[in-house]
Amino acid sequence: MDILDEFDIKIIKELEKDGRMAYSAIATHLKISNTMVHQRINRLTEQGIITGIKPVINEKKVGYDWGSFTGITLNKDQDSNRIIEELKKIPEITECYYITGSFTLYVKIIAKDHEHMRSVLYEKIDTIPGIAKTDSIIELGCAFKRNISL
The missing domain is CATH 1.10.10.10 (Winged helix-like DNA-binding domain superfamily/Winged helix DNA-binding domain)
Structure with a gap:
């Protein structure tokens, strides 16, 4: 580059x-x-420096009041590509990262309410073969979000 x-x-x-x-x-x-x-x-x-120009949606203004950061532990790390493809099919997952430490993946989930969050976690994510467990931290609001300063 x-x-x-x-x-x-x-x-x-x-x-x-x-x-x-x-x-x-x-x-x-x-x-x-x-x-x-x-x-x-x-x-x-x-060059992939600009990856798109798109609107930034305020999730809370469109009815998504709950957010979580969820660590995902896999049974086998080599299954990560297959599992990521399954996670991409879940629209409530807005970000997914490879990380080091206790988890293999870290995702950002948005949901309308606590029942919706429970449904995403237990009925969508936890049913994906190869996921051993999840550990979530509930998000209480974004203090700020920005691009890197050039």
Whole structure:
């Protein structure tokens, strides 16, 4: 991966403010050509630095009041790819990480209420063959969430 230059960083910062901003508006603000903005964004996307421009949904505003961080212990760590494919099928799981320590995987789950959370944990996750156990911490609200500062 190439190192980001000052224009790449400025373009990314503009997109972070408003991902719907027109390329021409970014170009005007940064005093560079529209073509340069378009080419840079295409390159950053091709390199996987920008992985998409999408809305950030406030789960609580759409009825999902419960969140948890759940550690997953597997019977065999080599089953992780198959199990991850099964976890991807559960829409309430919004993030999944490989981790070190007591668990193999760590997931973020959102649910409408405690019954919905119980259902996700016991009827969806715990029934996946190869999962030995789960351990959840209930989330009480996000203090902040951000991208890495460039």
